Amino acid sequence: MSDALIRLAEVLEARKAADPGQSYVARLHRDGLDRILKKVGEEAAETLLAAKDAAAGGPLEAVVRETADLWFHTLVMLSHLGSGPEAVLAELERRFGTSGLEEKAARSAAANGD
Amino acid sequence: MSDALIRLAEVLEARKAADPGQSYVARLHRDGLDRILKKVGEEAAETLLAAKDAAAGGPLEAVVRETADLWFHTLVMLSHLGSGPEAVLAELERRFGTSGLEEKAARSAAANGD
């Protein structure tokens, strides 16, 4: 499984135990859940502002950067609470029927002429 | 490439043109960017509340569901603006050095005894 968010979560998990003087991720964990959640709220606001700017002709890159910040801080939040992106991606796949298994089943069904 | 978010984005992209009477995604696009961004703001708030509850002994499942809602609505936002998760994942990989290419390079370096 080579999912980009899961690879990233592994990196973030490893940095949890790093020196807070060296690692922003370690600093967030040391400062605690409220600090992490404030960042989630802040990045959500910045995503909204960048999206409004993009709709008015501003750079899409800013929306991409702010969304990256938002997803990153939600990954740190999940890690802080003992969860991770696998659970969120499984929930999304469940809702939208896009799991690899279903896809494989669909392909094999197609091959069988179903 | 089997990234879960990218498969999901393909599904969401396909539903963009669906009947708004049948598809929530089509309805969001028809209602426009502000409607989508309000949902992003709302789901960010709900993620914060669920995370506080989880820290106080509440269910992790609620955090997972709210984070799924938040990521989902940011994917619809990206799609509405003509972007997608590839750009966000590339930004995160660039920041954290977790791209598949680097990983492959790292593995091949390891195999070569570097």
Next chain:
Amino acid sequence: MSDALIRLAEVLEARKAADPGQSYVARLHRDGLDRILKKVGEEAAETLLAAKDAAAGGPLEAVVRETADLWFHTLVMLSHLGSGPEAVLAELERRFGTSGLEEKAARSAAANGD
């Protein structure tokens, strides 16, 4: 004391005990703190969007309406938690030295030639 927010808070306090079928305020209290806080988050997001629109030439009235929604829901939150606008206004007056008492003291000092 004729402060507009305090008069409003008295009205909201009275509606706390109203029939939820008749009163939105009573409904918010019955639904509980999380429901109220989701509305605070939602109205904050809508305020941001209206402010961005106003900066791009949109109507100031929309910013005024969204800010009214935001203040209103924070008043309901304060009421739900057993506090009220007096405490918030006292905090702001303390920070900015704009309390009536200080103003009176300043005027009397001015009259005395201080």
Next chain:
Amino acid sequence: MSDALIRLAEVLEARKAADPGQSYVARLHRDGLDRILKKVGEEAAETLLAAKDAAAGGPLEAVVRETADLWFHTLVMLSHLGSGPEAVLAELERRFGTSGLEEKAARSAAANGD
């Protein structure tokens, strides 16, 4: 008219032209609308977190302080856009029938035995 928020808005209006090196308000205006709106989003998130803590036995004072921060930054936003609390209070009074004029009318009606 001695409304606390209106007195505060006058102070904030005066500081708009102050030296950004001396005044936080002047600094917010110099940095521009997006900076102000990010603070509104951030303070909304902090209000939610403090309210959740208060519901779990934490200090009401923290909710009061965060709400003060939130109202303060919305006042700076209104000032930056060329509006102010009078418009918001008038909107709230219009919605809830709590204007001084109505109150006076109600009192005089009561005195007349209506």
